[in-house]
Amino acid sequence: MIVRPRFTALWKTQKGYDFFGLMRMASAVLFAAVMQGCVILNPTEPYVGMTQHEWNEHKPVSRPTTQEKSEPITLAKAIEIALANNPELAAVGCEVNEADAARDEAFGAMLPTVSGKSGYDQYLDRHRLGPPRYTREPRTFSDGVFSSHIVLNMPLFTGGRLINQFRAAELLQVASEHRLARTREELVFDVSSVFFSILAQKHVIESLEFSQQTLKEHLKRISELIHAQKAAKVDSLRTEVRIADLEQQLVKERNIMVIQDRVLMNLLGVAHEGIDPIHVVGELTIGGENETSVEAGIAKAFAQRGDYLAARAALDAQTKRVDAARAGHWPSLAVRGNYGGLWAVDDVDRDGDSSFDDVGSVGLVVDIPIFEGGRIDARIRLEQAKLSAAQERLRKFELQVRKDVETAHLNVSSAFHRVKATEKSIEQAKESLRIEREKYNLAKGAITDVLDAQSALLDSQMNYYQALADYQTSLSEYRLAVGETP
DSSP: OOOOGGGGGEEETTTEEEEHHHOOOHHHHHHHHHOOOOOOSOOOOOOOOOOOHHHHHHHOOTTTTTHTSSOBBBBHHHHHHHHOOOOOHHHHHHHHHHHHHHHHHHHTTTTTEEEEEEEEEEEEEEEEESSSSSOOOEEEEEEEEEEEEEEEEEEEOOHHHHHHHHHHHHHHHHHOOOOOOHHHHHHHHHHHHHHHHHHHHHHHHHHHHHHHHHHHHHHHHHHHHHHHSSSSSHHHHHHHHHHHHHHHHHHHHHHHHHHHHHHHHHHHTTOOOSOOOOOOOOOOOOOOOOOOOOOHHHHHHHHHHHHHHHHHHHHHHHHHHHHHHHHHHHOOEEEHHHHHEEEEESSEEEESSSSSEEEEEEEEEEEESOOTTTTTHHHHHHHHHHHHHHHHHHHHHHHHHHHHHHHHHHHHHHHHHHHHHHHHHHHHHHHHHHHHHHHHHHHSSOOHHHHHHHHHHHHHHHHHHHOOOHHHHHHHHHHHHHTTTO
């Protein structure tokens, strides 16, 4: 037996060596390789933060302008601005759109698909145009064939994989909506907390300024007493030291207020312009103790807290993913069909007179997994492990919810009693200061007693306003803990 090498036949056609056909084929392959990934019809640009000038030029209407910053802003107005402009809230809103698109994508996977496919093939040897239909059918051969088809693919049975993937996407979309609601609640709490802190800080600064002014007036009285030789020079020096101490404390508290202003502006989602603090208006008032029981608050939290409901929805979605993974063991059944045409476009050699042939087919396709190298079982174990982890995290979440409600309930009660206690101490401190000043004016008291009484009054005022702010903040914390919608 003689074995002849056949690789030279790759270069041969019925007319001999066709180097031009080979070059056309190589050129087409090279062109496809070069153009792959190089042509982007609509490139996506990354986000580039705007400069201050660009911000001023393109500032959205809903955001407050520089003039609006100097106008009074109430808590309700601050919350309204934050809900409209906070970037984190907007980002979570985009995640809701992302989950909605994923749900639509999962739903589309269950529907039939129809696509058009076209192509051109260049052969080294002439290729028959279409399959034979009967004996002695006229034949058409060509080096180049252009094809165009409409292809149908419709899934009939997937073992529940597609429907479970869609249900999981639906639940994740619900979870994203709950996360958005929770982000809104957290933003309202953050804005309220900073807002009340600024109100308290304003009262603290006013108390310091009042104490400083009072000591300056008292210093004048000391000077008069020194001139009348009824007081010592050291009393004046001690008072001046206390005034200087109040001045440095004022600088510190004003700086804290500017920082709080910047925090609030960040929460509102507006640019920082200038160093003047934002003008917030409101009253620090006190209501009553929280009369709702802890257990009632916990039940309300489990029923309406957005983050807890999101965790429950995510857990349910994971159960659907486990079912979708188990469907991998089942065979899948689909309908596939196509219809199109073939055109001989180059170096035609035919017995008949047609350069076109239409082709089509329709049928059922069954895909039966026989050996997948353990990938299906591994996928099932992976999803089951994620499910177990999600169950444990939800259990931890339930404990956290209970702790949050109990802590917030105790904070409301504690802040309420602190306000009541410090409210009485202010009146007592005022009376004590009045008595010490009269004693000093009558030369029956020491300047240290006056300064101590002034310091005690200042401490009482600062503690009172801080307790009021803590009370309002603890109320907001309780509403956040039980998931009350703002």
